[in-house]
Amino acid sequence: MAVPVTIGVPNVLVSEWTKLRSLRSTYWTAIVAVVVAIGIAILGCSSFVRHFSPSDLHGFDAASFSVQGLYASQILLGALGVLTISGEYATGMIRTTLTSVPQRRSMLVLKGAVFAAAALVLGEIASFGSFGVGQAILHGKHAGVSLGDHNVLRAVIGGGLYIAVVGLLAFGLGALVRRTAGALAAFFAVLFLPSALIDLLPSSWHDTVMKYAPANAGTQIMAVTRQHHMLTAWNGLGVLVLYAVAITGLAVYLIGRRDA
Amino acid sequence: MIEVANLSKRFGSTLAVDGLSFTVQPGRVTGFLGPNGSGKSTTMRMILGLDHPTRGSATINGREYGAIRRPMHQVGSLLDAKAMHGGRSAYHHLLCVAQSNGIPRRRVGEVLELVGLSSVARKRARGFSLGMGQRLGIATALLGDPEVLMFDEPVNGLDPEGILWIRTLLRSLAAEGRTVFVSSHLMSEMALTADHLVVIGRGRLIADCSTAELVASSSQSYVHVKTPDVDKLIEALATVGADVVEADQSLRVTGVGSATVGEVAAREGVVLHELTLRQPSLEAAFMELTRDTVEFGGASTLQIGA
Missing domain, CATH: 3.40.50.300 (P-loop containing nucleotide triphosphate hydrolases)
Incomplete structure (x- = not known):
């Protein structure tokens, strides 16, 4: 039998894509993540319009207001990111994966890339979808903005980018911790603990912690106007990318050393 | 391989x-x-x-x-x-x-x-x-x-x-x-x-x-012999180095094969009623082998025709 030379990157990408799309949970999570983002845009913008007074427009960021549902989507897609790899450990699939692709580190990098790409597409759908629906409602009170306005396109595209990077961070935690429950706990801790525990820290640290906490840094990309004491849009997203790459990188390093 | x-x-x-x-x-x-x-x-x-x-x-x-x-x-x-x-x-x-x-x-x-x-x-x-x-x-x-x-x-x-x-x-x-x-x-x-x-x-x-x-190779393998002339056969088998245990009017012979037992009997003119090689099942042979490891820890390796 003619044996091809080596497993190629496309082989692993196609295989990982098949794995992702062949689980029913992927579809449900994806649908709910998009529906929740758009639903929150409808609820939030309708409420804003209903209780509208002209003074509300002062400092109002209509773009980021309409995509606030992404804060809920990130939890769902983050959980999917964790499960993409921790589910393999939980079911025993990982042994099949590692015997069919023994180049463990490459496998994990490509698996993470496939998931991040899927999360990016879903994030953009959720972001543009909720922006479109939200602005349509806000336009009733002339409170809406359009994609051509200053920084708005960046904020909306940024919403999808933020989801993709958070998804990668969750995937990295799943690969590092390998247990679903532990990895989910770690994911929520990374997202929410810095803000929740800020008051326990010395006050001189507050500004730094708030600035560099993963969620705070990453969400600046969705702000049309730069917020006080926060990083700029791209620097903030860059900081979040560093967290995601560091955690995933550590998991990639360890998967080559640990017993499966 | x-x-x-x-x-x-x-x-x-x-x-x-x-x-x-x-x-x-x-x-x-x-x-x-x-x-x-x-x-x-x-x-x-x-x-x-x-x-x-x-x-x-x-x-x-x-x-x-x-x-x-x-x-x-x-x-x-x-x-x-x-x-x-x-x-x-x-x-x-x-x-x-x-x-x-x-x-x-x-x-x-x-x-x-x-x-x-x-x-x-x-x-x-x-x-x-x-x-x-x-x-x-x-x-x-x-x-x-x-x-x-x-x-x-x-x-x-x-x-x-x-x-x-x-x-x-x-x-x-x-x-x-x-x-x-x-x-x-x-x-x-x-x-x-x-x-x-x-x-x-x-x-x-x-x-x-x-x-x-x-x-x-199991120590539970033996040659089962029945003969009316027990004493004569035991004596004869001793000369070829076999270990013999007498039980229930039959002999349990180890250390030599069934062919040797038959040849010795023929040479001595001993009548045999039964001559059988008795072997344990694989299960019993396996139990015996693994029991040894448990009992003696580092039992020596048995390497036959590998």
Whole structure:
């Protein structure tokens, strides 16, 4: 039998894509993540319009207001990111994966890339979808903005980018911790603990912690106007990318050393 | 061919595999026997590159598993029935494995047909019985039409029909010239399936020999003799160095074969009513071997015709 030379990157990408799309949970999570983002845009913008007074427009960021549902989507897609790899450990699939692709580190990098790409597409759908629906409602009170306005396109595209990077961070935690429950706990801790525990820290640290906490840094990309004491849009997203790459990188390093 | 050389694995303070060396040859079914916890699965996991050896090496056709370029084409393995995601259908489970090794999609249909799962190909594996799970695992192993096959306890949980199916499959794979390495704790099953045996206990090699040799080498093998002239035969057998125990008007002779006993009797003109070589079952021979490891820890290795 003619044996091809080596497993190629496309082989692993196609295989990982098949794995992702062949689980029913992927579809449900994806649908709910998009529906929740758009639903929150409808609820939030309708409420804003209903209780509208002209003074509300002062400092109002209509773009980021309409995509606030992404804060809920990130939890769902983050959980999917964790499960993409921790589910393999939980079911025993990982042994099949590692015997069919023994180049463990490459496998994990490509698996993470496939998931991040899927999360990016879903994030953009959720972001543009909720922006479109939200602005349509806000336009009733002339409170809406359009994609051509200053920084708005960046904020909306940024919403999808933020989801993709958070998804990668969750995937990295799943690969590092390998247990679903532990990895989910770690994911929520990374997202929410810095803000929740800020008051326990010395006050001189507050500004730094708030600035560099993963969620705070990453969400600046969705702000049309730069917020006080926060990083700029791209620097903030860059900081979040560093967290995601560091955690995933550590998991990639360890998967080559640990017993499966 | 699988070659294991001085392989050891330590988990904390436990030495699960201890300086194991053996070779698994193509063209025959090699059974891998040992009591629970003797290190069979750990050894197989190291051969497949899932666990890293503490010392020593395991190679398949001269390469470590991790260095094999498209492993599914060279090695097929079934580690346990649950090395799959229950939420995925049998078809998609096989498809994603096939795609990772560049195996064409039509091969998925072929192996499903081969293991008899075509009718449930689109059903999720979560609903499969243990036997169906084993069949799907075997289908996965056969995807790349590999030369080397490794199965860890493949008959676990199968009904008699399934056991017969596996036995026939293993023998036909070996008859095609493939290397077939099968672990089991069911000695009777191995007696029917395996040509050659590798027996381990406490992570050490106890025996590496043919199935027939393992049985013959057991101290429970003896020549059973019945004769009306007991005393004369005992005297005569003593001169050729046989150990004789008298019991129930018959003799239990060890140390010489049945041919020698017959020749001695003929020379002395002793009438024999019965002359039989009594051998233990593989099960009993195995129990005896592994009991030795437990009792004496580092019992010496029995190496016959390996």
